[in-house]
Amino acid sequence: MYAILTLCFAHIKKRKIQNVLMAILIMLSTLLLTTSVTIIMNTNNIFEKTHHDSKGAHQILTMGKDIHNPITINNWWQEQQGVTASNLIPYRNLSGFTNGVKTSNLYLFMMNTPKTPFAIDRLLFSEGENQDYPTKGTIWIPTSMASTSNILLGDAIEFNTGEKAFTLSVSGIVVDLPFGGPFTTNARIWMNNSDYHKQFDTMIGSEQYMMALRFDDYQQSANYWKEFEKFLNGPYLESKMEYVDLYSFYLIINKIIGFIMIAFGIAMLFISLFIIGFSISDAILTNYKTIGVIKSLGLTSRKISATYVLQFGLLSVFSIIPGIIASTVLSRVIIESSLSYLKAGKHLTIIQDFRIIILLAVIILVIVILTAFIYSNKARHVEPVQAIKYGMSEFANHKVSRRSNNSNRFSNIVNLPFQLQIGLKNITKNMKSSILIIVLTAITSAILVFSAVILNSFISIKQNTPAWGYDSSHVVVTVNNDATFSKQQFEQFLRSDERIKNHAWLDQFTGVLPIEPNQPLNIHVDTIEGSFDDAGYETIFGLNPVNKNEIAIGINVAKALHKNLGDIVEVYIEGKQHHLIVTGIYQSIANMSYSARITADVIKVYNATYSASKQSMINLVDETLSAQIVDDLNNNFKSSVKAVTQQTLLDDVFKEVVTVFILPLSVIGILFIAVTFIIIFSVSRINVRKESGTYGIFKSIGMTSNTIRWSVTSGILFLSALGAIFGIFIGVKVIPVALQSIIVDYGLLKIPLVINWPITIGLSLLSVVVACLGCWISTKIVAKTSPRILLVE
Structure with missing residues (x-):
């Protein structure tokens, strides 16, 4: 021992x-x-x-008074054993808010806050005093809204109903699970009861209601819904958010x-x-x-x-x-x-x-x-x-001699300069270390390239919005006040402006797809008056709908229904049954591809006077004029609409994602750069030690130390450059494909990448620089040691 x-x-x-x-x-x-x-x-x-x-909800139901009676539905769920149902919470919708000089475009649910704590779906305070309800003149906002819009306690936020503007200060920042996750475009604003009635009792439009359900055993929820739909004598035809929708984007x-x-x-x-x-x-x-x-x-x-x-x-x-x-x-x-x-x-x-x-x-x-x-x-x-x-061993001795001879023959054939021949011999005599250097620089290059590509894809999302499931219009206009808005005057303004190329109107409904008897799938249905293609929406298979008997569906809807192009889909919209032909299938991270697209003509089948007037998507002849158009629209129709650039909307959704990804990807990249340096330093040191006698002879016949070091480094340069080329391919092609198994459940069949080739190639070359630096420093021993000692070694 x-x-x-x-x-x-x-x-x-x-x-x-x-x-x-x-x-x-x-x-x-x-x-x-x-x-x-x-x-x-x-x-x-x-x-x-x-x-x-938070005694979190498993399902969130939102209702108006047009299709189902909210009170009747709430009473039915309150009577069920094994289910906890919240009371109905009234709310009104607003689009966007202003925090000082910054304007955000979240779709807001202005909630009339009941006394807390709620029976289920409780709010957890991140900042602020935990009170029964917001004090008069104040609101509670979700952590997601506070984070993305840089809102602090005490900040004043201005809301505009279209008829008037009012300001409330933030007294609480809360964890609001259903509407407070990443990628969200919604936020619940919790208001004091007196503020709610003061601001909205005279507002045009109808009040909506929200209620939450929590099951003792979530696996039994389907059985409850069978009984519920027997009670309704048909499917539930309004909006329903499932547990999987609540948690998916947090994870x-x-x-x-x-x-x-x-x-x-x-x-x-x-x-x-x-x-x-x-x-x-x-x-x-x-x-x-x-x-x-x-x-x-x-x-x-x-x-x-x-x-x-x-x-x-x-x-x-x-x-x-x-x-x-x-x-x-x-x-x-x-x-x-x-x-x-x-x-x-x-x-x-x-x-x-x-x-x-x-x-x-x-x-x-x-x-x-x-x-x-x-x-x-x-x-x-x-x-x-x-x-x-x-x-x-005798066998190894013959093998080394044979490899050395082969290297000499190759050098004689290509007639390389003597310095490069030294580098070549280093490669051929140490094949294992040469392969390691290629693999190592390929992995490091792949990490750096993938990090650059994924971050650039989020930063430059405007270049590839259709592949994420969004439109690619230049300006988006949301109607705030139907009472003061004139669609005819608005369109006349658009047609008379030579800067505007085309526009379309988008509306959204809740669609219900009966997958199985008493087991419906509630989805978001985008309805367009105009052209999906002009608005910039894309499909991955087939085409966007054009006629009143056509529909395009998200990939997760297609998967759930087992439908393909040309199949017939049965869907309920506003309580009316439609049988539509699937013309296209698309991917969209919004709503996890549990959505569909139809033309306004589908709605007009049962409602001939229908006219979409919720949101207008505008394309310009020159996109650089977007900010100018936004100002003109807001100034001309400030009492009824709110115009923003598409870039602003995308920034509100995706900028937080970039922030979250930067840290781990940077850490991994730095670690592998360090590893590349460490390993190549170590390997080169070993190889120098093996060839110390040879380098001693070179120095004794007049070859300088730097010449020897540059010769050895030239071999590493060749190997690492080869590895960097492989790394670019792995980072751009292989790693994104490997991620598909994760992202496909979130509504994306393929990650839409935006590649900045100068940055991508530049970062891949960083692994080459680090490899050469590691080799150069490791060969410093050649410069420090005399030829006699090298020969002895």
Whole structure:
């Protein structure tokens, strides 16, 4: 045992830098893997905890008075055993608000707040005093709205009904699960009862109602709905939000982050294992004569193998512990950032399940020890006689000679300069390390490229909005006040303006699709007066609807109904039954593709006087005039409409996503840049040590140290450039395809990417620069050492 310990610590002392770098690699692998596990584990747990603490709803129903009687429906649900139903909460709709100089375009539900705490769907206070209801002149707003619009307690917010404007101050910021997640375009504003009646009793239009349902056993909800629809003598024909709609977008970002971190954490672990094997093989080859002598003196192969196993086992233990500690900090930062909407108080309650983390640490340790054991078994094949004669096995000696000869022949054929020949020999004589460098720079390049592409895709979403399921119009106008709005005058203004190319009117209804008897699917139905194509809506299969018997459906609707192009869909809109032909299927992140598109002619089948007048989408001859058109429309129709650019709407929805993604992607990118530097430094150092005699001869015949270093670095430059090319392909093509398994449930069949090629190529070249820098620094030993010492070594 003493001999094993002596050899083990001798190996550690002899290669201090290499062992330190190896320890860092194992630590970073542990950091990424444990962080990803903690993120994935907490993403579900934090949402479930928040849903439990708030006695969260499983379904949200919204109703007017035109189709169903809200009071009758609420009474029926209140009588059911095993279901908790909230009271009806009245609300009015507004579009947008102004916070100082900033205008936001969220679709607002102005709620008449009942006394809290509610029976279900409770509000959890993130900031502000928890009171029974907002005091007069104040409101409570959701965390999502506060975060995206930079609203603080005490800020004054101005709302406009179209007839008048009024201002209320923020006295509370609350976690509002149903309407407070990422990608939301809605927000519930909780008002004092007297403020609500003062501002809205005289407002044109009808009051809407919202109620929440919480089931003792959510799995039994379908049975309740069968009984409910028997009571209605037909399907429920108004809006219904399901539990899956409530939680899905809280989880999507962290699922993507977790997937990326796990994938790259595993990649880093495999690279670490490869380096461990490479280091052991090199150590055995370097100390071949010594091992031969030791074996001839009676030390067994098993004990020699144990020295390497013990060495890397100790390195792993001292590396895994700081990796776990660092992961607790990193995971908290990422979770706090990505799930900030669920933060009720100063911090989220993050669960660190040390049983799982310790299990993962033990698995990493076992894998490292097994790898060390497998590679150290090469010491068993050391023959003392061959070791003393060749410094390696006879077979390996012939192999090295043959590879060297092949390299010389190739150099003679292409007639390369002498410096490049040195770099080429470095590549061909060390094939394993050459392959490692290509793989490593490919992975690092892929991470940097993918990070740049995914962030640029969100930042530049305006370039690819149709692929996300949105329109690509330049200006969007929302009608605030039907009483003061004249559609005829508005359209006359548009037609007389030469800057305007075309426009269309969009309205939205709730559609009900009877998938099975007593099991309807409630979806959003976009209705257009004009052309979907002119507005910029796209389909992934087929075409947008044009006629009154046609419909385009989202991919999740197509999947739920098992429908394809040309099939007939039965759908209820405003309580009227329609049978429509599927002309197109599209993807949309909005509403998770649980939506459909029809023309206004479908509504006119039962309502001949119908005219869409909720939202107008305007395209311009010159898009750069968008801001100018917005100002003109707001000035000319300020009492009835609100115009904004499409870019403003998209920024309100997606800017938070960019903020959340920046941190984890930056961390992963920086880690892999560091890993690339560490590994190439270590590999180059090993290769320089192998060729020290050759470099001593070069220096003794007059070749400068820098010339030798540039020659070695030229080989790394070639390998890393090759890896960077592969990395660009992986980052642009392979990783997005791998993410499809996650995003498809959220309504996207394919991630719409916007690639900025100069930035993409520039970042991929960063891995090349880091690789060359690692090699250049590692060869510094050539400059510091005299030719005589190099020859002796």
